[in-house]
Amino acid sequence: MYAWQFKTATGGIENDLYLPAAGVPRPKITEDQVLVEVYSAALNPADYKVPELGFVARGMVPSPSTPGMDFCGKVCERGRKATMYRVGEMVFGMQGGPLGHGSLGQYIAVSKEMLATVPTGLKVDHMAGVGVAGLTAYQSIQPHIKEGDKVFINGGSGGTGIFCVQIAKALGCHVTTTCSAANMELCRSLGADEVVDYNSVDVVGALKKKGQVFSLVVDNVGMPANLYSQCHHFVVHHGHYTQVGAEIGISSALQHAGNMFLPGFLGGGQRKYQFLSLKPNHEQLVQLGKWVDEGKVKPVIDSAWEYDDVPRAFERLKTQRAKGKVVVHVKKNIPKE
Numbered sequence: 001m002y003a004w005q006f007k008t009a010t011g012g013i014e015n016d017l018y019l020p021a022a023g024v025p026r027p028k029i030t031e032d033q034v035l036v037e038v039y040s041a042a043l044n045p046a047d048y049k050v051p052e053l054g055f056v057a058r059g060m061v062p063s064p065s066t067p068g069m070d071f072c073g074k075v076c077e078r079g080r081k082a083t084m085y086r087v088g089e090m091v092f093g094m095q096g097g098p099l100g101h102g103s104l105g106q107y108i109a110v111s112k113e114m115l116a117t118v119p120t121g122l123k124v125d126h127m128a129g130v131g132v133a134g135l136t137a138y139q140s141i142q143p144h145i146k147e148g149d150k151v152f153i154n155g156g157s158g159g160t161g162i163f164c165v166q167i168a169k170a171l172g173c174h175v176t177t178t179c180s181a182a183n184m185e186l187c188r189s190l191g192a193d194e195v196v197d198y199n200s201v202d203v204v205g206a207l208k209k210k211g212q213v214f215s216l217v218v219d220n221v222g223m224p225a226n227l228y229s230q231c232h233h234f235v236v237h238h239g240h241y242t243q244v245g246a247e248i249g250i251s252s253a254l255q256h257a258g259n260m261f262l263p264g265f266l267g268g269g270q271r272k273y274q275f276l277s278l279k280p281n282h283e284q285l286v287q288l289g290k291w292v293d294e295g296k297v298k299p300v301i302d303s304a305w306e307y308d309d310v311p312r313a314f315e316r317l318k319t320q321r322a323k324g325k326v327v328v329h330v331k332k333n334i335p336k337e
Contacts, residue, residue, distance in 0.1 A: 001026045003105030004310050005064040009051035013067065014314040024066070027101055027109040034085050034110055035077035038330040040304075041103035042070035042129030043317045044159065061100060068102030069094045071110075072118060072128040073331070082112040090118040092289070094131030096280050104310060104330065116285035119293040126292065126299040129159070129325030132278070134288045134297070136244055137163035137218075140276050142284075144216045144240040147172030152207065152234070154227065155220035156192055157183035159325055160244055162300050164218050165190040170296040176214075178203055178221075186300075186323055203227070207234040217241045217271075228273060235271045243275045300324030307332060 003024045006016040029035045047067045050060060072092040075085050085091060093115040095102055101109065118127050137160055145151060151168045155161045156177030168175045169191035176194040179187050187195045196206060204224055207214075214235045219227060219242065231241055291297040302322035305313040306329050317326045 001106035002307075003066045005066050006051065007063045007065075009048065010054055012318075013048040013051055014311040014318070017067075017311050017314075020064075024064075024105065026107050029077060029079050029109045031079040032081040032112050033079050034075055034082050034091070034112060034115060036071065036073040036091060036108050036110055036115075037076050038071045038073040038103050038106060038108055039090075039124045040072050040128035041068045041328045041330050042131075042325045043067075043313060043328065044069055044132050045317065046132075047102070048314055048318065065100035066102045066105045068104035068328075069096065070129055070131040070133075070325075071095070071103035071108060071330075072124045073108075076107065079112075084112065085115065085117070090124070090127075091115045092118050092127035092130055093285055094135065094280070096278065104328065106330065111280060113280040113282045114285075116282060116289050119289050122289070122292060125301055125304055125327045125329075127289070128327055129299055129301070130163075130288055130292065131285070133160045133163050133325070134167075135281065135284055136160050136276065136278050137167045138284050138288060139278065139281075140164065140218045140242040140244050141168050141173075141216065142171060144242065145171060145173055146215075148174075149215035150174045150176070150213050151216045151218065152214045153177040153192075153218045153220065154203075155179065156187045156190070156195070157323060158220055159322070161220045162186075162190060162324060163297065164220065164244075165192050166297045167291075170291055183323060190298075190300075204230050207231075210234055212236050215239050218244060220244045228271075231271050240272050240274065243273065302326050304329065 001023055004017050009016050075087050075089050075091055078085050095108055095110055096114055151173045153161060153164045156165045157179040165175055165177055175192045177187050177192045178196045178198045180199055181197045184195045204226055217231055228241055302324040303316055304327045310328055313326050313328050
């Protein structure tokens with residue numbers, strides 16, 4: 001099969017990707033897996049941030065490796081324990097297993113728990129980007145809120161933030177979010193009740209003025225650095241703080257270690273802190289598909305790229321200015337929609 005690969009990403013993954021002239025072996029499936037022909041894939045920051053960790057990545061990423069986690073495509077084969085899927089039907093989901101055999105290849109082997117059937121009539125490109133960001137948003141919000149709660153989403157215009165805003169609204173919450181001035185209308189169009197421009201407003205100061213009103217903070221950014229330590233001023237006593245996104249680096253790691261272990265009387269946070277660990281969940285993917293079908297959640301596509309342009313797609317993602325998902329057409333001559 002054809003697949004984009006890299007042996008190292010120390011020079012930037014967009015510069016190190018190549019297409020093996022002889023192709024690569026088609027993956028074999030286990031009894032609880034499904035073999036999917038990938039039609040479209042969507043890129044996530046982890047697709048380049050982990051490989052670009054240098055020597056740290058050597059123990060996490062095989063060489064050579066095919067990047068990509070998100071996808072939408074057609075079932076080609078199923079294991080004997082994955083009979084809820086039919087050969088020939090369209091599915092979407094994520095690859096959360098061993099790194100290195102990702103969705104920027106022609107075929108991908110995926111656990112049955114990481115898939116769901118695409119509701120009839122939904123677009124391949126839209127569903128390709130639901131897996132990682134959609135599940136992350138769902139798991140960061142749904143367990144911690146009830147209808148009518150107020151939720152603060154730090155970073156509402158990024159890949160995960162777009163889903164956070166819409167899922168919180170679908171669950172009946174009042175949503176306040178942050179973004180740049182250029183993205184404020186996007187966040188409002190997704191359903192955000194209040195939008196804060198983080199470049200012109202002291203975010204922590206503005207939240208403190210509201211008092212203890214939020215049941216949940218979902219932090220997709222990791223900044224400002226004192227957001228967690230000050231959150232007891234604007235989060236109710238039984239509230240939660242869920243960390244989703246952050247920069248990769250020593251200072252960021254130290255900040256999150258402090259958030260987790262520094263007690264409140266020494267300047268740490270005074271609300272329950274969770275660093276989200278994404279878990280595969282078939283039922284939650286089904287729910288996300290249902291919300292998309294109902295129009296309650298609308299995937300947002302920043303740009304769509306043809307297969308030969310994968311390095312340029314990574315360049316776009318790395319600008320950190322993408323509004324929504326960066327999608328790649330993996331299947332050559334993908335059906336026009």
